[in-house]
Amino acid sequence: xxxxxxxxxxxxxxxxxxxxxxxxxxxxxxxxxxxxxxxxxxxxxxxxxxxxxxxxxxxxxxxxxxxxxxxxxxxxxxxxxxxxxxxxxxxxxxxxxxxxxxxxxxxxxxxxxxxxxxxxxxxxxxxxxxxxxxxxxxxxxxxxxxxxxxxxxxxxxxxxxxxxxxxxxxxxxxxxxxxxxxxxxxxxxxxxxxxxxxxxxxxxxxxxxxxxxxx
Amino acid sequence: xxxxxxxxxxxxxxxxxxxxxxxxxxxxxxxxxxxxxxxxxxxxxxxxxxxxxxxxxxxxxxxxxxxxxxxxxxxxxxxxxxxxxxxxxxxxxxxxxxxxxxxxxxxxxxxxxxxxxxxxxxxxxxxxxxxxxxxxxxxxxxxxxxxxxxxxxxxxxxxxxxxxxxxxxxxxxxxxxxxxxxxxxxxxxxxxxxxxxxxxxxxxxxxxxxxxxxx
DNA sequence: TCACAGTTTGATCAATCGATCAGCTAGCTG
DNA sequence: CAGCTAGCTGATCGATTGATCAAACTGTGA
Numbered sequence: 001x002x003x004x005x006x007x008x009x010x011x012x013x014x015x016x017x018x019x020x021x022x023x024x025x026x027x028x029x030x031x032x033x034x035x036x037x038x039x040x041x042x043x044x045x046x047x048x049x050x051x052x053x054x055x056x057x058x059x060x061x062x063x064x065x066x067x068x069x070x071x072x073x074x075x076x077x078x079x080x081x082x083x084x085x086x087x088x089x090x091x092x093x094x095x096x097x098x099x100x101x102x103x104x105x106x107x108x109x110x111x112x113x114x115x116x117x118x119x120x121x122x123x124x125x126x127x128x129x130x131x132x133x134x135x136x137x138x139x140x141x142x143x144x145x146x147x148x149x150x151x152x153x154x155x156x157x158x159x160x161x162x163x164x165x166x167x168x169x170x171x172x173x174x175x176x177x178x179x180x181x182x183x184x185x186x187x188x189x190x191x192x193x194x195x196x197x198x199x200x201x202x203x204x205x206x207x208x209x210x211x212x213x214x215x
Numbered sequence: 216x217x218x219x220x221x222x223x224x225x226x227x228x229x230x231x232x233x234x235x236x237x238x239x240x241x242x243x244x245x246x247x248x249x250x251x252x253x254x255x256x257x258x259x260x261x262x263x264x265x266x267x268x269x270x271x272x273x274x275x276x277x278x279x280x281x282x283x284x285x286x287x288x289x290x291x292x293x294x295x296x297x298x299x300x301x302x303x304x305x306x307x308x309x310x311x312x313x314x315x316x317x318x319x320x321x322x323x324x325x326x327x328x329x330x331x332x333x334x335x336x337x338x339x340x341x342x343x344x345x346x347x348x349x350x351x352x353x354x355x356x357x358x359x360x361x362x363x364x365x366x367x368x369x370x371x372x373x374x375x376x377x378x379x380x381x382x383x384x385x386x387x388x389x390x391x392x393x394x395x396x397x398x399x400x401x402x403x404x405x406x407x408x409x410x411x412x413x414x415x416x417x418x419x420x421x422x423x424x425x426x427x428x429x430x
Numbered sequence: 431t432c433a434c435a436g437t438t439t440g441a442t443c444a445a446t447c448g449a450t451c452a453g454c455t456a457g458c459t460g
Numbered sequence: 461c462a463g464c465t466a467g468c469t470g471a472t473c474g475a476t477t478g479a480t481c482a483a484a485c486t487g488t489g490a
Binding site: 037038039040041042043121123124125127128129130134135137138141142145149162164165167168169170171172173174175176177178179180182183184185186187189190191193203204206207208210211212 | 252253254255256257258336338339340342343344345349350352353356357360364377379380382383384385386387388389390391392393394395397398399400401402404405406408418419421422423425426427
C-alpha cells in the first residue's frame with residue numbers, strides 16, 4: 001500500500017523544478033473553484049473538475065487527499081485573491097481621508113464581488129448546510145468581518161453613515177453588494193440587464209454607495 | 216429507524232380517513248422544501264426526504280414522477296405561502312397612504328424572509344447553476360419583481376426613496392433584507408447575534424427601512 | 431361479504447459517485 | 461548508462477444515487 005508518497009499538504013517549500021506539478025495543481029484548483037461555486041460541493045463531481053482541468057480524475061486524489069481537501073484548497077485560493085485585492089486597494093489610499101477611503105473601499109468590494117462571485121456563492125451554499133465546511137469558511141471570513149465592523153463603527157461616529165448597529169450594516173452591505181451578481185442569471189431574465197457589463201456594475205456600485213453614504 | 220409493519224403514522228386522529236393521499240403528499244412536500252433548501256437539489260437525497268416525511272422512498276416516485284417534479288412541487292408550495300402572505304399584508308393596508316404602506320411592505324418582506332429563508336436559499340442555489348430549474352424559478356419570481364420595480368419607481372417619483380434605478384434598488388433590497396438570515400450560521404459565529412430571535416429580526420428590519428427611506 | 435382501486439412498501443435495478451491500486455512515463459542523479 | 465522517484469493514468473472498487481416493479485395493505489362500493 002505504501003507507494004510513491006503523495007505530497008500530504010500544499011507546502012510551497014517544495015523547490016523542485018521536476019516535471020513541475022505546480023502548474024497542474026493550479027489548474028485543478030482553478031477548475032475546482034469554478035465548479036464548486038457553480039454547482040455546490042455535492043453538485044460538482046470530481047470527474048467534472050478533472051475534465052475542466054484537463055487531467056485524469058485520480059490525479060485529484062493524488063494532489064489533494066480527498067474531495068474535501070480539494071474544496072479547502074479552492075476556498076484558500078479564492079480568499080487569497082480577495083485579501084490581496086483589498087490589501088492592494090487599502091495600500092493605494094494612504095493619504096486619503098477616512099470617509100473617502102471608506103467609500104472607495106466599498107466600491108472596490110462591490111466591483112470585486114461582481115467580477116468574482118464565486119466566493120460569495122460558496123459561502124451562501126455552505127451557510128445553508130452548516131457543517132464543518134462552514135467552520136472553515138467562518139475562520140476565513142472573520143478577519144474581514146472584524147475589520148468591516150470596526151470601519152462602520154468609526155464611520156457612524158463620524159456621521160458618515162446612519163447610526164445603524166455595525167453587524168446589521170455589515171450584512172446589508174454583503175447582501176446589497178453581491179446579490180445582483182450572485183443572482184446573475186435571474187437578474188438577466190427579470191430585468192434584461194447584463195450583470196457582467198461594466199456599466200451595470202458601476203451603476204450598482206453607485207447605488208450602494210449612495211444608499212450607504214447618502215451621496 | 217422505526218419500520219413497523221403496520222403504518223407507522225403517529226396520528227392521534229384516525230377517524231374518517233381512508234389512506235387518503237393528500238396528508239402524506241403534504242408531509243413529503245414540506246420535508247422536500249426543508250431539505251432542498253438546506254442541502255440543495257443534488258445534496259438532498261430522496262431517501263433523506265422520505266425519512267423526514269416518515270414514508271418509504273419509492274413513495275416519492277409514486278406521488279411525484281421524479282425528483283425534479285418533487286422539487287417543483289416544493290417550490291410551488293413555498294411561493295404560494297409567500298404570495299399569500301404578501302397579499303394578506305397588502306389587503307390589510309387599504310386606507311394607508313402609499314409611502315407608509317411601502318414601508319410596512321418592506322418590513323413584512325424582511326421579517327418574512329427572516330423566518331422563511333428556504334425560498335431565498337433555493338433561488339440562490341439554482342441561480343448559480345443556471346439550468347432549467349432557474350427558468351422555473353424566474354417565472355415564479357417575475358410577478359414579484361415587476362410589482363416591486365413599479366413600487367420603487369412610484370416611491371422615487373414621490374421622493375420617498377433615493378432616485379436609484381429600480382432594478383438596482385430591487386437587488387439591494389433582496390440582498391440587504393434576507394442575507395443576514397440566509398447566512399444565519401455564519402452570522403451566529405461572527406457576530407454572536409441570533410438571527411432567529413425577534414429582537415435581531417426587528418432590528419434588521421429597522422436598519423433596512425432606515426437606509427431605504429431615510430428616517 | 432368480496433372484489434376493486436388507490437396507497438404504500440421491500441427488493442432491486444443500472445448509473446454514478448469518490449476513492450484506491452498497480453502500472454506507465456519522464457526527468458534527475460550517480 | 462542504469463536506477464530511482466515524482467507525476468500521471470486506466471481499470472476498478474464498494475457505496476450510494478434515483479428509479480422501477482411486484483406484492484401487500486386498506487377503505488369503499490357493489
